[in-house]
Amino acid sequence: MSLPVFFSTTAAEAVVGQVLTFGEDVAGHAVRVRRLGPGDEFDVVDGAGVRVRGTVTTASANEVALDVSAVTRAESEVPSLVLVQALAKGDRDLQAIEATTEIGVDEVIPWAAERSIADWPAKKKDKLAAKWDNVLRAAALQSRRSLFPSRHELVRGTGLVSALGESDSVFVLHETAELRLSQALSELSTAQEAGAPKRIVLVVGPEGGISDAELDALVGIGATPVLLGPTILRSSSAGAAGLVMTQNSLGRW
Known part of the structure; x- marks a missing residue:
């Protein structure tokens, strides 16, 4: 059974054999909520790849000490997986980034598309960005x-192309496309012998769809419009479906 996992930047300082003390940021949940105490084990991660495993030596509501038994570091995989998620009403964009985080997305780009109903007005931008960060961390x-x-800065309309690079393989999920994502990924896998992309990017539009200008701009930098399948998915589920297909194509699932 997997051990409970908590977050603390202090994890980056851990050394095997050390007793590392965490404050209320960890103890508040580990002790108060999970009821962990001396003799119990749990993991602490720093979000940048470091994972610390250890056994609780002392515990209180404000502080917990962990006898460190292992320190490991996860390395980023190549290609990394990127979700461009259009802002959507009803927190569907948050549902999308939550699900794709669980599936394994590496980067998310919030996109105020031309037809997005939701938006990040200047006075609320920082608050809404923090909300995305909290969802990403919790997931x-x-x-x-x-x-x-990692969460990128918000991009708007055709300005999305500025967040994409020449070494990216970009797939735009679009209901009028004829090429299926599964086929495009298969062809990409075959072509990787000539050089693998650094990132695979899935672009998910808003409820009203991607505008012609946005699609033209994306195609202009080499993006490929693709179809997921015979049904139309919501903005909240399209990215997750596409990411599962991508993970499978890469042999990671």
Whole structure:
């Protein structure tokens, strides 16, 4: 059975054999909520790849000490997986980044598409960005990840192309596309002998769809419109479905 996992940047300082003390940021949940005490084991991750495992020596509501038995570091995989998620109403964008974090997304790019109903107005931008960060962290901990996804700055409309690079393989999920994502991924796998992309990017549009101008801009930098399947998925589920297919194609699942 997997051990409980908590977050603390202090994990980066851990050394095997050391007794590492965590404050209320860890103890508050480990002791008060999970009722962990001396003799229990748990993991602490720093979100940047470090995972510390140890046994509780002392515990209180404000402080917990861990006798460190193992320190490991997770390395980023190549290609990394990127989700461009259009802002959506009803927290569907948050549902999308939560699910894709559990599936293994490495980076998320919030996108205020031309047809997005939801938006991040300037006075609320920092608060809404923090909300995305909290969802990403919680989902990463729930899925027991050592590496947390990174969130990019918000991009708008056709400005999305500025967040994408020449070494990216970009797939735009679009209901009018004829090429299926499964086929595109298969062809990408075959072509990797000539050089693997550094990132595989899945672009998910808003409820009203991606505008012609946005699609043209993406195609103009080499993006490929693709179809997931015979049904139309919501903005909250399209990215997750596409990411599962990508993980499977890469042989990671």
